[in-house]
Amino acid sequence: MTKDQVGRLVGAGFGLVFIEANAGALPAGVAIPLRVIGVAAFLGLVLFGRRRPQAAENGGGSTGTSFGGRYWLVVVAEVVAVAAGLAVINRVLHTPQATVGWIAVVVGVHFFGLATVWRRPELRTLGGGMAACGVLGLVLAFCGAAAALVALVAGIAPGLLLLGSVWWSGRAAIAPGRTS
Numbered sequence: 001m002t003k004d005q006v007g008r009l010v011g012a013g014f015g016l017v018f019i020e021a022n023a024g025a026l027p028a029g030v031a032i033p034l035r036v037i038g039v040a041a042f043l044g045l046v047l048f049g050r051r052r053p054q055a056a057e058n059g060g061g062s063t064g065t066s067f068g069g070r071y072w073l074v075v076v077a078e079v080v081a082v083a084a085g086l087a088v089i090n091r092v093l094h095t096p097q098a099t100v101g102w103i104a105v106v107v108g109v110h111f112f113g114l115a116t117v118w119r120r121p122e123l124r125t126l127g128g129g130m131a132a133c134g135v136l137g138l139v140l141a142f143c144g145a146a147a148a149l150v151a152l153v154a155g156i157a158p159g160l161l162l163l164g165s166v167w168w169s170g171r172a173a174i175a176p177g178r179t180s
Contacts, residue, residue, distance in 0.1 A: 003065040005049050007118075008166045014107070015162030016042040022100060022155025025147045034156065041163050048170055065118050074113035081106045098141035101154040104134030108158070126165045130158045 001009075019038035023031040085102040089095055111127025114120070137154020 001049075003067065006067075007065050008049055008170055009046065011162050012042050012045045012166040015159045015166065018104075018155050018159030018162060022151040022159070025151035025155075027148070038159065038163070041167075045163065045166050045170065048167075065120070070117040071114070074110055074117055077113070078106055078110040081109075093142075095141055097147055097150055098138050100151060101134045101137030101139075101141055104137060104154045104158045105131050106134075108132070108134055122169075126161060129161050133157045133161070 016038050020035055023035050023038070025031075026034065082103055085106065086099055089098045089102055108127045108129070108131030111123045111130065115123035115127065134154050137150050140153060141150045
């Protein structure tokens, strides 16, 4: 398995986690099918990633995907930001409903760091979309919106963005005539 495949697997896994963790706030008639679709999408991405020819994966040169020191610096910053923000949200602001929004903001922003570390500017689009969902989720939570709406905007939508991004990046990696 290549580093790019590992990166896509991690992204797909977190997309699934966003969906599964937040679907419980939705009515069962929506949550159950959404969870099943999330699992099916994840499994499809896992199978798709394993069946892709190695030549297509590596044919256009290195993307810069590396799990070295700079990657771990981005991850540590992400973990610290999530923990600090959750402490403020829960202990100072007493708005636990905002936690999913904060997590989406931080995860979105971390993609800007990964875009630089991995030399993959397209990750900024994913990061911007996730961060925007998170900010909207924070606004909704602090305005007292229903938990289901906050979960949908700040949890389900970022999960779908992650899964969609992984699908798109895998699709682009094997597109005929791709040179990079």
